[in-house]
Amino acid sequence: MFEITGLQSGYGGVTILKDVALSADREVYAVLGANGAGKSTLLKTLAGIIRPTAGEIRFNGERIDRLPAHKIAALGIGYVPQENCVFPDLTVAENLSIGGILGKRSKADRLAELYDLFPDLQERLDQKAGSLSGGEGQMVAIGRALMQEPSVLLLDEPTAGLSPRYTDLLFRRVAEISREKQVTVVLAEQNVTSTLGIARKVHVLSLGKTHLQGATDEVSIEQVRQGYHI
Amino acid sequence: MTVEAKLSIAGLEKSFVGRKVVSVDRLEIGRHGIEGLIGPNGAGKTTLMGLITRKLKADAGTLIYRPGGTEIDLRQMSMDQVARAGLVKTNQVIQDFETLSIRDSLRLALAPAEREQFWTVFTKRRKRDAVEAEIDEILSHFPFENPNGDARSAGEKKLLDIIRCLLLKPKVLLMDEPTAGLPDDLTRAVMTLVQKKVAEEDLKVFIIEHDLDLIWDYCAHVNFLADGRLLCSGTPQEVKDHPVVVEKYMGVVDV
Amino acid sequence: MAYLYFSLALVAVYIGITLLLHLQFGRVGIVNFGVVGFWGLGMYAHGVFMVTLGLPWLVALLLATLLVGLFALALGALVLRLDGQSVLVATLAFATIVLHLVTTEKWLTGGVVGFGTIEYPFDFGAATEPAYLALILAFVAVVLVYALRLDSSAYGRLLSAIRDNEPLAHGLGKPTFRHKLIFFAVTSAGMGLFGGLSASLNQFLTPNMIAPGVTFTAWIALVLGGKDHPWGAIIGVCATVGLFDVFIETFAPIPADYALLVPNIKLMLYGAFLVVIMLYRPSGVLGGYGRRG
Numbered sequence: 013m014f015e016i017t018g019l020q021s022g023y024g025g026v027t028i029l030k031d032v033a034l035s036a037d038r039e040v041y042a043v044l045g046a047n048g049a050g051k052s053t054l055l056k057t058l059a060g061i062i063r064p065t066a067g068e069i070r071f072n073g074e075r076i077d078r079l080p081a082h083k084i085a086a087l088g089i090g091y092v093p094q095e096n097c098v099f100p101d102l103t104v105a106e107n108l109s110i111g112g113i114l115g116k117r118s119k120a121d122r123l124a125e126l127y128d129l130f131p132d133l134q135e136r137l138d139q140k141a142g143s144l145s146g147g148e149g150q151m152v153a154i155g156r157a158l159m160q161e162p163s164v165l166l167l168d169e170p171t172a173g174l175s176p177r178y179t180d181l182l183f184r185r186v187a188e189i190s191r192e193k194q195v196t197v198v199l200a201e202q203n204v205t206s207t208l209g210i211a212r213k214v215h216v217l218s219l220g221k222t223h224l225q226g227a228t229d230e231v232s233i234e235q236v237r238q239g240y241h242i
Numbered sequence: 243m244t245v246e247a248k249l250s251i252a253g254l255e256k257s258f259v260g261r262k263v264v265s266v267d268r269l270e271i272g273r274h275g276i277e278g279l280i281g282p283n284g285a286g287k288t289t290l291m292g293l294i295t296r297k298l299k300a301d302a303g304t305l306i307y308r309p310g311g312t313e314i315d316l317r318q319m320s321m322d323q324v325a326r327a328g329l330v331k332t333n334q335v336i337q338d339f340e341t342l343s344i345r346d347s348l349r350l351a352l353a354p355a356e357r358e359q360f361w362t363v364f365t366k367r368r369k370r371d372a373v374e375a376e377i378d379e380i381l382s383h384f385p386f387e388n389p390n391g392d393a394r395s396a397g398e399k400k401l402l403d404i405i406r407c408l409l410l411k412p413k414v415l416l417m418d419e420p421t422a423g424l425p426d427d428l429t430r431a432v433m434t435l436v437q438k439k440v441a442e443e444d445l446k447v448f449i450i451e452h453d454l455d456l457i458w459d460y461c462a463h464v465n466f467l468a469d470g471r472l473l474c475s476g477t478p479q480e481v482k483d484h485p486v487v488v489e490k491y492m493g494v495v496d497v
Numbered sequence: 498m499a500y501l502y503f504s505l506a507l508v509a510v511y512i513g514i515t516l517l518l519h520l521q522f523g524r525v526g527i528v529n530f531g532v533v534g535f536w537g538l539g540m541y542a543h544g545v546f547m548v549t550l551g552l553p554w555l556v557a558l559l560l561a562t563l564l565v566g567l568f569a570l571a572l573g574a575l576v577l578r579l580d581g582q583s584v585l586v587a588t589l590a591f592a593t594i595v596l597h598l599v600t601t602e603k604w605l606t607g608g609v610v611g612f613g614t615i616e617y618p619f620d621f622g623a624a625t626e627p628a629y630l631a632l633i634l635a636f637v638a639v640v641l642v643y644a645l646r647l648d649s650s651a652y653g654r655l656l657s658a659i660r661d662n663e664p665l666a667h668g669l670g671k672p673t674f675r676h677k678l679i680f681f682a683v684t685s686a687g688m689g690l691f692g693g694l695s696a697s698l699n700q701f702l703t704p705n706m707i708a709p710g711v712t713f714t715a716w717i718a719l720v721l722g723g724k725d726h727p728w729g730a731i732i733g734v735c736a737t738v739g740l741f742d743v744f745i746e747t748f749a750p751i752p753a754d755y756a757l758l759v760p761n762i763k764l765m766l767y768g769a770f771l772v773v774i775m776l777y778r779p780s781g782v783l784g785g786y787g788r789r790g
Binding site for chain 3: 295297320321322323325326330331333337338339340341342346347349350351353355357358359360362363364406407410
């Protein structure tokens with residue numbers, strides 16, 4: 013259970029997010045909005061990389077908004093940033109192992125499970141992560157986050173720059189992860205149609221404020237579009 | 243369209259590590275007072291601005307600038323020459339001179355090159371009442387907490403950046419996300435002043451902005467960039483209604 | 498008595514080069530770790546022009562200064578676009594090259610045997626040394642006045658802007674690289690000028706005079722006094738070179754057995770000074786820049 017109330021956050025004295033509230037529990041929670049809307053800022057704040065200037069973040073009832081990023085990660089909240097999300101000079105296997113430092117079950121079990129989910133990765137274990145394509149890199153980054161057996165996964169525009177084929181595949185995997193492992197996925201995206209296809213709840217940000225939020229099946233694309241100001 | 247464009251771009255290309263970031267066949271800037279440039283993340287907007295101001299070197303293409311009657315090939319010029327020729331850009335990320343007060347920062351913008359030479363330190367100083375009056379005039383439009391002190395908040399620094407550029411008396415002002423980090427009321431104050439300058443002086447403005455409402459409200463003409471290419475341009479209404487714009491922004495094909 | 502004047506002249510020379518280093522580093526942020534290269538080149542060039550070519554003292558001094566300026570211009574054109582670390586390494590390398598060439602090119606510099614004699618430009622009998630000290634002080638005064646006037650001038654404001662945020666100044670139409678290059682060349686030529694002045698002071702030149710210690714002493718003095726103020730350079734030099742090379746060597750009654758320890762104790766105390774300064778006043782005794790009003 014992930015709950016945020018009255019969240020305000022930003023960088024270098026500039027407030028970007030204003031009064032954002034949401035709650036997500038074992039579902040795909042989509043955060044939409046045009047560029048500059050504050051999606052990345054929201055995810056970075058949730059991951060503890062930026063400290064909020066107001067508001068509360070609760071995880072299973074406990075306040076986590078004052079914790080440093082590594083403690084938040086240790087609680088089982090995995091974060092996959094938009095860019096630079098793999099260690100380029102390490103191999104795929106090494107990248108995944110780093111994620112496996114946290115987590116309770118044996119590393120081998122978790123790796124085996126991961127290969128079921130992303131069969132492509134198994135063929136590339138010894139390849140340097142820096143030489144992967146954008147889509148494969150995203151898979152490794154998500155895989156690394158999954159190795160710590162998170163109960164929350166924060167994904168920042170995982171499909172940015174990916175081909176439609178990979179976008180599709182990635183979204184199917186994300187839906188699977190959430191459903192089968194009961195993981196709460198907070199998914200920031202620009203791509204509206206595909207996102208609405210897998211999300212149970214949708215939250216549209218516009219210039220740092222909540223434009224609308226609700227269950228996906230009750231929200232029309234026209235309403236979302238207003239949040240994009242086009 | 244009889245007005246001649248201040249800036250003509252043709253066949254402009256720029257790649258980073260093999261990826262083509264900007265590829266603009268044709269773009270004319272300066273036929274309308276205030277023009278906008280919009281597009282999704284990674285569309286190449288800031289790169290395009292960098293190519294125009296010569297911060298970045300283009301791989302191919304031409305950049306012709308017409309400040310007055312003359313034609314200038316920008317590819318022959320350095321970034322500071324471009325700025326002195328009246329083509330000036332405000333910064334997206336807050337930029338500041340740490341040890342200069344607000345007033346000194348503005349004096350810097352107004353100082354002519356011949357007063358900024360090694361040996362002028364020994365020459366007599368003239369009083370420069372005209373400069374101080376000009377600074378007072380422009381500061382009067384904005385509520386700086388202490389106009390004779392330092393810019394403290396992020397908003398004041400951003401504002402100072404824009405004012406510095408206006409004091410250079412540009413012919414073409416490029417604004418890279420002027421509202422990012424600026425409170426709403428200050429944004430309006432900046433845009434009102436820019437509108438006034440455009441109406442009164444020989445100034446054209448080209449804005450990149452994420453706050454699309456600002457684009458729709460202030461721009462006479464809007465250009466839409468995605469994947470480095472200029473996909474459409476026209477009046478705000480035309481661009482808003484263009485299906486490609488909705489698709490590129492939202493990944494939605496039919497609405 | 499003559500030795501006291503020599504020591505005071507040495508302090509004056511150090512104040513001169515440290516003031517110039519303040520201009521380069523404190524005003525513009527150029528990390529010049531090759532101070533002794535420019536100074537030493539000026540010193541040897543002045544000597545060679547006078548002794549080998551037989552040029553008059555003043556002509557030799559001006560030519561030596563010009564030569565150092567041209568070298569600085571060439572070096573600056575190569576490295577001033579790069580970041581601080583590259584400038585540091587490049588200037589340090591330059592000084593090392595000068596030291597090596599002076600040592601190996603015996604036909605020109607006499608190598609380790611030494612090179613001389615470089616006479617004073619005038620002979621006033623007993624008044625020669627004090628007069629020469631006054632001459633050096635006059636040059637120091639010019640640099641000091643320049644440094645002080647910079648504070649309230651348009652050029653000084655431009656230099657502050659370049660130090661604070663060079664890309665921003667560049668975007669405002671200021672040819673920042675050209676300004677940095679000219680400033681670096683002229684101030685480095687100034688170091689060469691003080692080198693030229695030191696030639697007559699030393700009379701006989703040997704390579705050990707242009708060892709890196711000169712650069713480090715100027716840097717320690719500057720950091721100690723405060724890099725952001727002209728007076729910081731003066732205070733710093735008085736507290737280092739002045740204290741050890743003049744006060745203690747001339748006046749302190751140190752038994753001959755311990756005299757050899759003094760230079761080592763000096764270095765240890767320099768180190769201790771620096772640690773204390775960094776801990777309690779990282780911007781030097783006079784503190785850092787406030788915002789300009």
